[in-house]
Amino acid sequence: PKLAVMASGNGSNFEALVKATQNHTLEAEIVCLVCDHADAYVIERAKHLQIPAIILEPRDFKDKNHYERAIVKGLEAYDVDVIILAGYMRIVTPYMLDKYPGHILNIHPALLPHFPGRQGIQDAWDAGVSQTGVTVHLIDSGIDSGPILAQQTVDITEDDTLETLEAKIHQVEQRLYAKTIQEFLQAEKEK
Numbered sequence: 494p495k496l497a498v499m500a501s502g503n504g505s506n507f508e509a510l511v512k513a514t515q516n517h518t519l520e521a522e523i524v525c526l527v528c529d530h531a532d533a534y535v536i537e538r539a540k541h542l543q544i545p546a547i548i549l550e551p552r553d554f555k556d557k558n559h560y561e562r563a564i565v566k567g568l569e570a571y572d573v574d575v576i577i578l579a580g581y582m583r584i585v586t587p588y589m590l591d592k593y594p595g596h597i598l599n600i601h602p603a604l605l606p607h608f609p610g611r612q613g614i615q616d617a618w619d620a621g622v623s624q625t626g627v628t629v630h631l632i633d634s635g636i637d638s639g640p641i642l643a644q645q646t647v648d649i650t651e652d653d654t655l656e657t658l659e660a661k662i663h664q665v666e667q668r669l670y671a672k673t674i675q676e677f678l679q680a681e682k683e684k
């Protein structure tokens with residue numbers, strides 16, 4: 494299967510997924526990166542990893558609908574089967590959801606339905622909970638809603654700081670995402 498990764502920023506999950514395809518823990522091909530910020534670090538990673546990048550900035554389009562139409566055109570040109578959101582900081586509209594029904598996955602750095610939104614790690618930290626985690630889910634038109642595919646907990650211990658918690662979460666993310674995508678693709682094959 495052919496995957497597209499959509500990301501807005503750093504791209505550690507993008508890179509981990511590409512590596513997972515290279516060592517065959519993830520049996521799929523990442524055919525392109527879609528990025529909405531021309532200066533995002535993830536684009537450097539894509540160059541290094543020799544993955545083509547589709548860079549489209551919403552401000553260059555009349556509205557969100559035209560922006561997403563351009564993305565879908567790009568995805569169709571690469572014959573993409575499944576879309577992997579990895580730190581893509583925008584809501585996907587029904588237009589794109591309809592083009593890839595049940596085939597858009599997202600990763601969130603908290604145990605949904607707790608702490609949705611842009612700052613899942615910070616919000617769990619501020620709330621003083623003793624456990625948070627990572628969620629991989631299918632997306633729908635809400636914010637961090639949609640059926641959950643996998644979750645893994647991360648303990649917040651006495652000696653954690655926000656920074657050590659972030660590092661722990663990102664470590665868990667990178668393993669959980671590849672594993673869950675692999676299971677998702679396997680289940681699709683057996684359908």
Ligand code: GRF
Pocket residue numbers: 500501502503504505506507579580581600601602666
């Ligand atoms: C991750 O924490 C992911 O869960 C969230 O955005 C962050 C992206 O990190 N949706 P990176 O760009 O993959 O390094």
